[in-house]
Amino acid sequence: MLSPLHRGVTTYIMRSFKLPEFCKVVEREKITVAYIVPPVALALAKAPVVAQFNLSSLRFMHSSAAPTPKEIIVAVNDRLGVPVRQGYGLPEAASGVCSQRLKAWDETIGTSGRLIRGMMAKLVRDDGKEVPTGSEGETCLKGPNIFKGYYHNPKAAAESFDSEGWYHTGDVGRVDEQGNIYITDRLKDLIKYNGLQVAPAQLEDILLGHAAVADVAVIGLYSDERATELPRAYVVVAAGYTGDEKFGEMLQNWLNERVSPHKKLRGGVRFVEAIPKSNAGKILRRVLVEQAKSEKKQEDAVKARL
Structure with missing residues (x-):
């Protein structure tokens, strides 16, 4: 489905994902930016059918919803010559937390980038104490876009925030010396x-x-x-x-x-x-x-x- 955002810019939203159809749309419509999820990145890296299409119009792709392995990002770039950057967000953060800068996508492959303006984050151990830089812990967030609580579920809301107002995401991550956030897994997984x-x-x-x-x-x-x-x-x-x-x-x-x-x-x-x-x-x-x-x-x- 094609829909104009503003003059000169058109978006294409697929009703369901099929790799050949995705590639066909990119080739036919000369798509320049594609927002994808890790399984799509995996398919673009390994599926033979991709070689049948001309995807050279793509300037970059943005992958989110789950961590995309470094090996897959490198494989997509080697195959298509297209940068793949990542971001991290969740509905409770409405919905962006951090994003990788396009210019630096290949400097820290695998990171979800730095925090967006106004956001704060800390990583903690099971006992609530912060972990040192480079160590893994649960990602906790504060910011103007963090939700107030779950609708008609005060118990779940109370369990999600600590006494200082930090929202505990349940996502395991780490932060490097430059402030880049790496989301590595779900706590419950x-x-x-x-x-x-x-x-x-x-x-x-x-x-x-x-x-x-x-x-x-x-x-x-x-x-x-x-x-x-x-x-x-x-x-x-x-x-x-x-x-x-x-x-x-x-x-x-x-x-x-x-x-x-x-x-x-x-x-x-x-x-x-x-x-x-x-x-x-x-x-x-x-x-x-x-x-x-x-x-x-x-x-x-x-x-x-x-």
């Missing part, structure tokens, strides 16, 4: 392995760097035997590769060689046709958690019959 935290997004970023991985999601699978969560990867294999047991073991070992001991894929690798995601491109981990539970029941039933 963190995997706890023997008391140590494992960020699924970090493992996903590494796995996406493998040529055989078209898409991936990592979840924590609770093990009764070990009394802890074990990281497990659900992988969509790229064209030309076969997702069998041998390949799964190879991919698991490949990842394990690149991470700290507590971040190893002790829950193994499973292959799926597609990663479940919301319309905004966020991974629906709860769907995979339920799938993992179902798989475990089936495995236990097989063992019981042996």
Whole structure:
């Protein structure tokens, strides 16, 4: 759907996303700026169909809704020659918090940029104390665009703000020396392995760097035997590769060689046709958690019959 914003500027809003149609629109309408989500960036980096279109009109793309892995941003730029910058926002902040400057997009790839004017942020530990620069913590916000509370839900509102009025986002992040904010994961998505935290997004970023991985999601699978969560990867294999047991073991070992001991894929690798995601491109981990539970029941039933 085309709609004029003001004289000389036209926007195109797709009713639903299909990669060939997206590329066709960019080529036909000579689109100069595209606002995308991480799954679109992934497709632009790896899908063969992209090579059939001329996307040279694009001056830059803006990715948000979830962190876009550094490897994917680099891959998109290498393939299309288009800068990809990121931003961070949420409905409770109406809705922008920070944005990467276009001129500096390749200086700090992976960052969501610096705070917009009027916004304040701090990163805290579980006990509410601020973490030092470079360390990860929960992102807390203050500013004129922060909401007052949840409609008809005072309990949720009270739980979201601390005594000093900081809104606790539930997003894990860190800040570098230049004030750039990196959003790394959701607090509730963190995997706890023997008391140590494992960020699924970090493992996903590494796995996406493998040529055989078209898409991936990592979840924590609770093990009764070990009394802890074990990281497990659900992988969509790229064209030309076969997702069998041998390949799964190879991919698991490949990842394990690149991470700290507590971040190893002790829950193994499973292959799926597609990663479940919301319309905004966020991974629906709860769907995979339920799938993992179902798989475990089936495995236990097989063992019981042996």
